[in-house]
Amino acid sequence: MRMDNERESRNVEDRRSSSGSGGRGMPSMGTMMMLWPIVKPLLRTKFGWAIIGLGVAAYFAGFNPLSLVGMGGGSTATPVNKAKDDKQAVFMKKVLASTEDVWREILPKYGMQYKDPVMVLYRQGTRSGCGYAQSAMGPFYCPADQKVYLDQSFFDELARRHNAPGDFAQAYVLAHEIGHHIQNMQGTLEKVQQAKQQWRSEKKANALQVRVELQADCYAGVWAHHAHKKFNILEQGDVEEALRAASSIGDDTLQREATGRVRPDAFTHGSSKQRVEWFRRGLSSGDLRQCNTFQ
Known part of the structure; x- marks a missing residue:
């Protein structure tokens, strides 16, 4: 794809250096429904309640407990190749400019x-007008804030x-x-x-x-x-x-x-x-x- 000579869009929020940490808001209803089959049997024992408590504390500390069972991203994600990531970010900005x-x-x-939308680049997780965004969700468009959320992973x-x-x-x-x-x-x-x-x-x-x-x-x-x-x-x-x-x-x-x-x-x-x-x-x-x- 020939994009070397094309311009980069300025309608970009680059949150890659600040996202994925600093705590989280309440999980969405979809996330709660996904968690319920795991949480339900834990509610029957004191040990299970202890696990839930640790999981909740980890979640609000910025770590996704689901990463331990292969569901979703977390702080244990594969280290980012910054040079490759930056190069890809430039490419995506050029693609966005071409759509404009x-x-x-x-x-x-x-x-x-x-009306130009905004593209938000982030890693692991960030806040959106449609709730908390996680890399496991894949790219998505939020009509509430008219932004596209993209974790390049x-x-x-x-x-x-x-x-x-x-x-x-x-x-x-x-x-x-x-x-x-x-x-x-x-x-x-x-x-x-x-x-x-x-x-x-x-x-x-x-x-x-x-x-x-x-x-x-x-x-x-x-x-x-x-x-x-x-x-x-x-x-x-x-x-x-x-x-x-x-x-x-x-x-x-x-x-x-x-x-x-x-x-x-x-x-x-x-x-x-x-x-x-x-x-x-x-x-x-x-x-x-x-x-x-x-x-």
């Missing part, structure tokens, strides 16, 4: 003015565990999160959230969330289409890197790796095939109107 340039030019054609995981290395694979991940920012500007995220609150069916809520994620994949493809047209950024093999990344983090692939079986009702991001297809659609058309996953 593309969407500022493209969105007015659809009757919208683009995710890319090591993407390459090592999911066999999806490459700079354009990393660019695709950021472009997907920027896609959520556009959905937020369009009002899509708010409408989807309202619909979820009205339904009691987890299956319906999951199916609606899949449509949100696939549209963000398509928007990432639209960005890639216009970024290459504008900046000539794509090199041989780049598109394959993005497609491999999209496929490797499809719900069916992740479920099969984790449990050996696939549960479509539990999909929240779409199958590998769906994610590839919608990214391809945006990439080939360069047209937001081709990204209506809600039809």
Whole structure:
């Protein structure tokens, strides 16, 4: 991916040197639900209560007890190669700048003015408008503060565990999160959230969330289409890197790796095939109107 001569975005909060320490706020409801199967049997004994007490103290001291059982990041994370991390940060700032340039030019054609989001770079954990962010959560967009949260260690995981290395694979991940920012500007995220609150069916809520994620994949493809047209950024093999990344983090692939079986009702991001297809659609058309996953 050719980015050497491109500018770096200034819409960045670099918290890498200050995050991951200094204590934490209350864990989210999702984290509590994840912890409950572990905590429940401990409540039956005094020894279990002692373990819980130590875990709570460790959590608020900045250490994630789940790292001891292979769940989530903690203070025992792999040491950071600062030179490599800084180089990658520069690359991500350039990718962010390219999304700004593309969407500022493209969105007015659809009757919208683009408002730049902020990218937050952090390590291990940091605070966000949507609660405490941890590296184990992966990159995400928070509509409450209109920021993308990114721990670059995710890319090591993407390459090592999911066999999806490459700079354009990393660019695709950021472009997907920027896609959520556009959905937020369009009002899509708010409408989807309202619909979820009205339904009691987890299956319906999951199916609606899949449509949100696939549209963000398509928007990432639209960005890639216009970024290459504008900046000539794509090199041989780049598109394959993005497609491999999209496929490797499809719900069916992740479920099969984790449990050996696939549960479509539990999909929240779409199958590998769906994610590839919608990214391809945006990439080939360069047209937001081709990204209506809600039809």
